[in-house]
Amino acid sequence: xxxxxxxxxxxxxxxxxxxxxxxxxxxxxxxxxxxxxxxxxxxxxxxxxxxxxxxxxxxxxxxxxxxxxxxxxxxxxxxxxxxxxxxxxxxxxxxxxxxxxxxxxxxxxxxxxxxxxxxxxxxxxxxxxxxxxxxxxxxxxxxxxxxxxxxxxxxxxxx
Amino acid sequence: xxxxxxxxxxxxxxxxxxxxxxxxxxxxxxxxxxxxxxxxxxxxxxxxxxxxxxxxxxxxxxxxxxxxxxxxxxxxxxxxxxxxxxxxxxxxxxxxxxxxxxxxxxxxxxxxxxxxxxxxxxxxxxxxxxxxxxxxxxxxxxxxxxxxxxxxxxxxxxxxxxxxxxxxxxxxxxxxxxxxxxxxxxxxxxxxxxxxxxxxxxxxxxxxxxxxxxxxxxxxxxxxxxxxxxxxxxxxxxxxxxxxxxxxxxxxxxxxxxxxxxxxxxxxxxxxxxxxxxxxxxxxxxxxxxxxxxxxxxxxxxxxxxxxxxxxxxxxxxxxxxxxxxxxxxxxxxxxxx
Numbered sequence: 001x002x003x004x005x006x007x008x009x010x011x012x013x014x015x016x017x018x019x020x021x022x023x024x025x026x027x028x029x030x031x032x033x034x035x036x037x038x039x040x041x042x043x044x045x046x047x048x049x050x051x052x053x054x055x056x057x058x059x060x061x062x063x064x065x066x067x068x069x070x071x072x073x074x075x076x077x078x079x080x081x082x083x084x085x086x087x088x089x090x091x092x093x094x095x096x097x098x099x100x101x102x103x104x105x106x107x108x109x110x111x112x113x114x115x116x117x118x119x120x121x122x123x124x125x126x127x128x129x130x131x132x133x134x135x136x137x138x139x140x141x142x143x144x145x146x147x148x149x150x151x152x153x154x155x156x157x158x159x
Numbered sequence: 160x161x162x163x164x165x166x167x168x169x170x171x172x173x174x175x176x177x178x179x180x181x182x183x184x185x186x187x188x189x190x191x192x193x194x195x196x197x198x199x200x201x202x203x204x205x206x207x208x209x210x211x212x213x214x215x216x217x218x219x220x221x222x223x224x225x226x227x228x229x230x231x232x233x234x235x236x237x238x239x240x241x242x243x244x245x246x247x248x249x250x251x252x253x254x255x256x257x258x259x260x261x262x263x264x265x266x267x268x269x270x271x272x273x274x275x276x277x278x279x280x281x282x283x284x285x286x287x288x289x290x291x292x293x294x295x296x297x298x299x300x301x302x303x304x305x306x307x308x309x310x311x312x313x314x315x316x317x318x319x320x321x322x323x324x325x326x327x328x329x330x331x332x333x334x335x336x337x338x339x340x341x342x343x344x345x346x347x348x349x350x351x352x353x354x355x356x357x358x359x360x361x362x363x364x365x366x367x368x369x370x371x372x373x374x375x376x377x378x379x380x381x382x383x384x385x386x387x388x389x390x391x392x393x394x395x396x397x398x399x400x401x402x403x404x405x406x407x408x409x410x411x412x413x414x415x416x417x418x419x420x421x422x423x424x425x426x427x428x429x430x431x432x433x434x435x436x437x438x439x440x441x442x443x444x445x446x447x448x449x450x451x452x453x454x455x456x457x458x459x460x461x462x463x464x465x466x467x468x469x470x471x472x473x474x475x476x477x478x479x480x481x482x483x484x485x486x487x488x489x490x491x492x493x494x495x496x497x
Contacts, residue, residue, distance in 0.1 A: 007413030011357035087312020111308030
């Protein structure tokens with residue numbers, strides 16, 4: 001019998017069987033949950049922003065306070081083993097915003113502390129968030145260069 | 160011993176002298192919770208690292224099985240053991256204190272069946288009087304090695320499975336050397352082939368392993384001329400709901416209808432309706448704790464007479480997965496009869 005066949009069922013037929021029978025994620029429900037939880041986080045961020053502004057901070061500082069508040073909240077919820085339970089329901093709603101980044105860093109730090117501060121926590125800190133940092137840095141450089149070129153063109157053409 | 164195809168029939172069948180299971184919190188709450196010898200709510204088992212916790216489970220499982228016999232540890236000639244942790248450290252650290260010659264196994268989640276099959280071959284061949292097969296898995300040590308940190312807030316697709324926290328140990332004796340000679344016996348064993356039908360999805364292990372289970376079962380039926388009706392229960396290791404259903408269909412395509420007597424340890428260990436566990440339980444510990452509690456207990460009670468136990472393992476690693484390879488799978492079968 002060929003190695004990619006079991007009882008007359010070949011890989012192509014089998015893949016089709018699996019695709020048809022595998023239970024699917026409920027996209028409607030997932031999107032709704034992501035919208036509700038993600039939206040609530042935005043509201044929380046806005047509340048932190050407004051409080052910071054009414055306390056006399058300027059727009060940039062108030063934005064920073066808003067981000068820091070959400071990061072701190074996510075880190076605390078992760079440390080108390082609550083974030084993953086929320087994330088299981090909220091999905092992208094808590095994972096995509098800045099809370100997901102905070103969670104992935106804190107969760108890694110907690111998980112790998114058994115391998116020591118250097119080889120555990122420090123090495124594995126960005127094991128999930130690493131790609132976000134890499135792409136964030138690379139694309140900010142690319143956008144910076146594009147902006148620089150565009151500005152130079154604007155000056156050249158004299159617009 | 161008679162060899163038929165790739166199946167070995169034991170005309171002087173090795174006897175399962177004793178068995179024991181150690182399980183965690185989720186398993187304790189499951190439908191088989193009351194059958195386990197030890198089931199702890201604290202899955203650290205009092206240790207600092209998850210790897211130590213898993214080692215402790217193997218140690219406890221083997222010790223408990225040994226206590227059920229009249230033997231001392233030095234009567235056991237060989238231990239066959241393995242687990243999912245890199246380099247099988249749960250077995251090495253867990254069984255270190257017993258000073259018994261040890262054969263380390265990696266069969267992924269097929270290790271329980273693999274250990275029993277190899278023990279039986281050694282016993283039937285006259286190289287040993289008493290052997291033990293031990294294995295374990297721990298949800299927390301498997302997650303950190305194969306998936307994400309425990310507190311990571313991601314979602315699992317519905318085809319994903321839940322690694323069982325548990326360890327099982329089976330002590331076997333050569334025919335004629337057994338004290339508990341009325342216990343279940345190993346009648347035959349079929350060693351699995353590395354089988355794949357192109358599945359790459361790491362969140363669908365049941366789908367990846369179903370072809371291996373179907374292949375080994377088909378070869379056992381072909382080798383021995385036996386039929387599904389000859390068995391009270393045909394039970395796979397950790398295919399989950401989807402994998403079990405796919406295996407039944409692959410067997411039907413070969414002309415073997417097992418649908419009315421087939422089950423899967425991964426579907427038995429947790430409440431199937433609870434979608435928290437996805438498609439069902441998985442891991443070396445999954446088939447180990449279900450066999451070494453409920454199944455062998457039912458056989459001793461006379462409720463099951465002939466059982467085919469098929470351990471199913473996915474032989475990928477995080478490296479091969481990231482490199483885009485398919486998931487090779489294997490399934491080892493033992494025929495247990497009372």
